[in-house]
Amino acid sequence: MSAWIVRAPALLLLATFFFVALLDLWFEVSNQPPVGAVVTRWVRRYPVYAAGLALLAGAVVGHLFWQP
Amino acid sequence: MRGKLFRLAFLAALAAGTAALFVRVLLTSTLTTSPCGAVPPAHGLIPGGVLAAAAIVAFVVGGLVGAWRTAAAGQSESESGDVAVHAVLVLLLAVTVVALAYETYALAAPGVWPLTYYIRCADFVAPWWTLLGLASVCGLLGHWLWQPLGRRRR
Numbered sequence: 001m002s003a004w005i006v007r008a009p010a011l012l013l014l015a016t017f018f019f020v021a022l023l024d025l026w027f028e029v030s031n032q033p034p035v036g037a038v039v040t041r042w043v044r045r046y047p048v049y050a051a052g053l054a055l056l057a058g059a060v061v062g063h064l065f066w067q068p
Numbered sequence: 069m070r071g072k073l074f075r076l077a078f079l080a081a082l083a084a085g086t087a088a089l090f091v092r093v094l095l096t097s098t099l100t101t102s103p104c105g106a107v108p109p110a111h112g113l114i115p116g117g118v119l120a121a122a123a124i125v126a127f128v129v130g131g132l133v134g135a136w137r138t139a140a141a142g143q144s145e146s147e148s149g150d151v152a153v154h155a156v157l158v159l160l161l162a163v164t165v166v167a168l169a170y171e172t173y174a175l176a177a178p179g180v181w182p183l184t185y186y187i188r189c190a191d192f193v194a195p196w197w198t199l200l201g202l203a204s205v206c207g208l209l210g211h212w213l214w215q216p217l218g219r220r221r222r
Contacts (some may be wrong), residue, residue: 005170006186007097009163016088016159017208021083024211028075033141036134036212040151044212053157054213060164064115064173064187064201065123 078133082211085204092197104189108181112191112198119191119202126203130210138215150160 024035046051102108112119167183174182192200 006183007093009166011090011141011151012087013163018083018086018090020156021079021086021208025079025083028079028137031141033135036139036215039153039212040215061178064183065119
């Protein structure tokens with residue numbers, strides 16, 4: 001039971017990364033601005049929100065992967 | 069032309085890395101018992117410093133290629149992408165909420181593995197998959213979130 005609670009979000013996360021990567025690949029093929037340019041413009045529009053997200057993402061990744 | 073081919077190959081490699089990891093995680097669902105036993109070892113086969121260095125290198129390389137792509141494609145004034153960014157953020161935050169809720173539950177419930185145990189187990193049982201997954205995810209994050217050489221617009 002607990003394994004699926006872990007695997008389901010992990011699979012959803014990986015699937016999201018994969019499909020956004022495919023979308024980005026399509027943008028490169030069709031000479032459109034990359035996903036990074038859209039995200040950068042969004043970050044400049046919502047800097048406080050973006051800083052909060054960066055803090056959250058860094059804390060989660062550090063908590064999961066780094067065991068000093 | 070050669071630059072475009074390199075960028076396409078880079079993106080295809082990152083997408084293939086996440087797809088391979090997806091399949092690998094899916095295949096572990098067929099296991100009935102944990103290969104790490106009741107408690108995973110304290111440290112994986114790849115030292116944490118190597119994993120951290122790989123993550124940083126992948127992030128920086130992804131960011132540099134992203135800045136290169138942005139410069140090659142030019143800036144877009146369209147604002148239609150904001151909705152898509154918000155939609156993906158909602159999805160990622162929802163996954164984060166579930167993951168942190170489970171982590172909190174696992175800390176309170178004896179015998180339930182927290183997420184850190186799963187990652188330590190993966191690093192012990194399949195270290196190269198762990199490295200591939202970490203590099204792919206950090207490369208994509210750097211590619212999407214970090215634009216070190218991007219032009220500043222007013």
